[in-house]
Amino acid sequence: xxxxxxxxxxAPTLVLLAAVVGLWEVVVQAANTPAWLWPSPAAVAxxxxxxxxxxxxxxxxxxxxxxxxxxxxxxxxxxxxxxxHFSAAxxxxxxxxxxxxxxxxxxxxxxxxxxxxxxxLLPKLAIVALVCxxxxxxxxxxxxxxxxRQYRRLMLxxxxxxxxxxxRVELPASLPALFSGLRIAAAYAAIGAVFGEWAGSGSGxxxxxxxxxxxxATPRIFASVVLLTAMALALFGAVTLxxxxxxxxxxxxxx
Amino acid sequence: xxxxxxTSVETATAVELAGVSKRYGDVLALDRADLTVRRGERVAxxxxxxxxxxxxxxxxxxxxxxxxxxxAVGGATDAxxxxxxxxxxxxxxxxxxxxxxxxxxxxxxxNQGLSRAEARRRAQPLxxxxxxxxxxxxxxxxxxxxxxxxxxxLRTLLxxxxxxxxxxxxxxxxxxxxxxxxGWLRDALDRERRTVLLxxxxxxxxxLLADRVAVLSPRPGRVLAEVAVDLPPGTRRExxxxxxxxxxxxxxxxxxx
Numbered sequence: 181x182x183x184x185x186x187x188x189x190x191a192p193t194l195v196l197l198a199a200v201v202g203l204w205e206v207v208v209q210a211a212n213t214p215a216w217l218w219p220s221p222a223a224v225a226x227x228x229x230x231x232x233x234x235x236x237x238x239x240x241x242x243x244x245x246x247x248x249x250x251x252x253x254x255x256x257x258x259x260x261x262x263x264x265h266f267s268a269a270x271x272x273x274x275x276x277x278x279x280x281x282x283x284x285x286x287x288x289x290x291x292x293x294x295x296x297x298x299x300x301l302l303p304k305l306a307i308v309a310l311v312c313x314x315x316x317x318x319x320x321x322x323x324x325x326x327x328x329r330q331y332r333r334l335m336l337x338x339x340x341x342x343x344x345x346x347x348r349v350e351l352p353a354s355l356p357a358l359f360s361g362l363r364i365a366a367a368y369a370a371i372g373a374v375f376g377e378w379a380g381s382g383s384g385x386x387x388x389x390x391x392x393x394x395x396x397a398t399p400r401i402f403a404s405v406v407l408l409t410a411m412a413l414a415l416f417g418a419v420t421l422x423x424x425x426x427x428x429x430x431x432x433x434x435x
Numbered sequence: 436x437x438x439x440x441x442t443s444v445e446t447a448t449a450v451e452l453a454g455v456s457k458r459y460g461d462v463l464a465l466d467r468a469d470l471t472v473r474r475g476e477r478v479a480x481x482x483x484x485x486x487x488x489x490x491x492x493x494x495x496x497x498x499x500x501x502x503x504x505x506x507a508v509g510g511a512t513d514a515x516x517x518x519x520x521x522x523x524x525x526x527x528x529x530x531x532x533x534x535x536x537x538x539x540x541x542x543x544x545x546n547q548g549l550s551r552a553e554a555r556r557r558a559q560p561l562x563x564x565x566x567x568x569x570x571x572x573x574x575x576x577x578x579x580x581x582x583x584x585x586x587x588x589l590r591t592l593l594x595x596x597x598x599x600x601x602x603x604x605x606x607x608x609x610x611x612x613x614x615x616x617x618g619w620l621r622d623a624l625d626r627e628r629r630t631v632l633l634x635x636x637x638x639x640x641x642x643l644l645a646d647r648v649a650v651l652s653p654r655p656g657r658v659l660a661e662v663a664v665d666l667p668p669g670t671r672r673e674x675x676x677x678x679x680x681x682x683x684x685x686x687x688x689x690x691x692x
Contacts, residue, residue: 328529330525330527330529331529331531333493333498333523333525334523334525334529335542335546336498336518337496337498337518337521337522337523337594337596337600338522338542338543338546338590338594339519339543339546339547339594340542340546341546344545344546348531348534348542348545348546349531352531352533427533429532429533429574429576
């Protein structure tokens with residue numbers, strides 16, 4: 181019953197996707213385009229199957245960067261949002277810098293971090309966390325302020341201190357906005373990881389793409405993109421799932 | 436000896452307002468309001484919409500400070516001390532959607548430092564007594580408007596304060612539900628003798644629930660008249676058609692004109 185409704189909801193997307201892939205295959209076949217220039221879906225699928233060992237190994241590297249970077253961003257972002265919430269002075273001091281930090285292009289930052297931290301995991305974590313943490317801070321920060329003023333007054337007459345108000349009202353009230361931020365961050369994580377790998381690394385899907393381009397192994401680039409997209413989607417889906425478990429009341433309100 | 440008399444007079448008065456005024460920008464919300472409420476007394480504040488009734492409650496509760504006049508709760512004038520003695524039931528139920536009905540009612544107990552388990556254990560008997568036994572675990576979104584108000588009232592009651600400030604508790608309910616809840620609240624208040632200030636614009640509600648009705652003028656609010664309510668015991672249905680009830684009602688409507 182529930183599965184049936186899921187399938188029905190996903191059906192239009194799947195049909196559209198199938199149509200695009202089908203059309204792509206037909207056009208590439210008809211035009212007889214070489215695979216190194218523009219591979220057909222079949223060629224991409226073949227690369228996925230043939231290069232499975234290489235792709236799996238490097239996908240795992242990238243997945244780890246994404247997950248750890250995302251977790252770091254979530255932790256730092258939430259902590260920072262709580263800090264900003266508790267101190268107006270800190271908020272006024274830090275918020276503009278936070279916004280300014282987002283105008284620095286990550287593409288430029290990545291090589292600098294590689295110089296500073298080397299070829300290992302660390303610069304990738306830093307880059308992923310850097311692109312991910314902003315939506316988390318903004319989401320949770322807005323969420324913490326979203327609780328109605330009436331609740332503040334009510335809690336005051338119910339003997340609440342600032343910490344009680346935070347724990348029992350503001351924090352739960354912030355969760356829907358926080359999860360919106362986390363979902364955006366999940367989508368950014370893959371981009372961050374690839375940037376990090378392009379700037380300097382010996383493994384990861386970004387590295388595979390970089391190596392495949394001069395070798396004209398275009399199907400492998402496409403296969404990497406497919407895997408990267410799947411990983412980003414999986415992270416996005418996981419965040420959505422956690423949200424459903426953690427914020428069951430938000431669906432009550434919508435109903 | 437003198438001291439003794441002083442203290443006993445002091446403790447007998449729960450809430451005292453003398454010439455209290457409050458202004459918001461250019462709007463004078465309250466104009467020299469006087470009111471004395473004895474401990475254990477139930478007073479209804481009756482007046483047209485926007486006459487400053489809710490402002491009056493916020494002032495008493497210590498959520499706001501008056502611009503003029505004197506205001507004391509249990510002898511204390513300090514806002515923090517007023518806050519410590521008052522529990523406010525707002526117009527909107529303001530139940531937290533992420534807490535069950537029981538846990539919403541437990542809010543004050545948890546704020547006061549009790550563990551959740553201990554708070555629940557204390558709230559549970561009251562839930563059963565006041566006819567909410569099966570709804571403890573229900574989420575607010577699963578409750579009807581009337582049930583939500585009951586939970587909100589329990590939350591106020593469980594704060595354990597001497598003074599209950601009820602701000603149009605049934606204002607948003609349909610008339611049938613409201614009638615049922617008035618009877619329910621009457622019983623609940625009889626069980627728990629507390630000092631009650633009830634804001635309402637419903638004359639019947641005021642007469643059914645209060646020992647005394649203070650009639651307020653349109654804005655800026657002043658206390659126009661006070662009417663003592665001394666009705667014989669009886670059910671809501673019997674009372675609302677009884678001669679003394681109708682007479683009091685007439686008296687209040689006259690004062691409102």
